[in-house]
Amino acid sequence: MSCYLLPIREPEAIYTIKILRYNPEIDDAPHWESYSIPYVNTMTVVEALEYLWDQGEYIAFRTNCREFTCGSCAMLINGKPRLACDTLLEDRMTLEPLSRYAVLRDLVVDNEVIMDKLKELEYWPKGNHEKNSFDVPAKVMEDYGKIYSRCIECTCCLEACPMSDNENATFIGPMYSLLLGRVASHPLDEFDRVDQGSKCGIWACVNCFECADVCPMKLEPVKEVSKLRRKAITYSIKQIFNFKQRTGI
């Protein structure tokens, strides 16, 4: 089996990388293995893994677009969640699968739980879909273009978040919060996203900006959490005034 790489005839250096491997049919637990890679300029981690495939080292990993658009090649590189296609190879690098999810094999994790969680959150516009015309504020359009539509759902932010260890944690995590913020600002959505956000633990975010630090798209999900919080505060204040109107107190 061969990948897309041209044969490397004149490498600039020989790099050694360590990969945490796990084959459920053979291994009882994950273990580290070292590999030598002939480095050429601008070689990425994905290309290094493909080189190993060409050499008969069938290390399981996910990759699709190879241009940081699909987010499928997220892994722990030197202990930090990053996209393998967006990271240049370095000597003595360590590659591990994301620690938030169960490892299926080598660098491939079971991320079906993400789809299950997204279904559970119902993060699509819910409400009156018969409405033919609606106004979209310019700010919402701008947010969709600059923030919401740019999230590639690579889960790097979920991996980095200190307050969200898994899908059942008190705080659902930065990526889900961003997606929640996206649907909350959708003009057709009439679902109570403020209440949903509170149930999803938006108040547990500690504003550490770790999610923004690791985001390959340079997004800041923590700011979306703050926006949801502001919506919740505004909603609560409105409720107080409604109470006054109703009771006359």
Next chain:
Amino acid sequence: MNVRTAYHSRPGFISRFFRRVFVGERMNVGAYMWALQRISGLILLFYLLLHLYTLASALEGLDAFEATMMKLHQPVLKTLEVLLLGTAFFHCLNGMRLIIFTLFVESNQKAMAIGLAVVSVLITIISIPFVF
């Protein structure tokens, strides 16, 4: 899914934080502030328990209470008291920073963090003559 899977050990955030500090990795200012907020919170909690323990000597009578108070009039303890004031100011101001950040999303994290650190140190220095 009926596939055999494995989790590899995931160190907690505090452990990851100190590991990153140890290797000299630069982190976002928010991460430092969060860690310091936790540490200062724990210090204040410890002080609160110590404070209650000290005050409890009043239950044994006025003499016992005054004897305990006399023990606390030492330069080392006074210095610790100044440091405690600094910790309390930092904890309070950092909490205010988080509220400001929540209310005004576009506020500058780094400027606020540096500002609160400077204000905490200034207030602590001003408080020195009042403690000694």
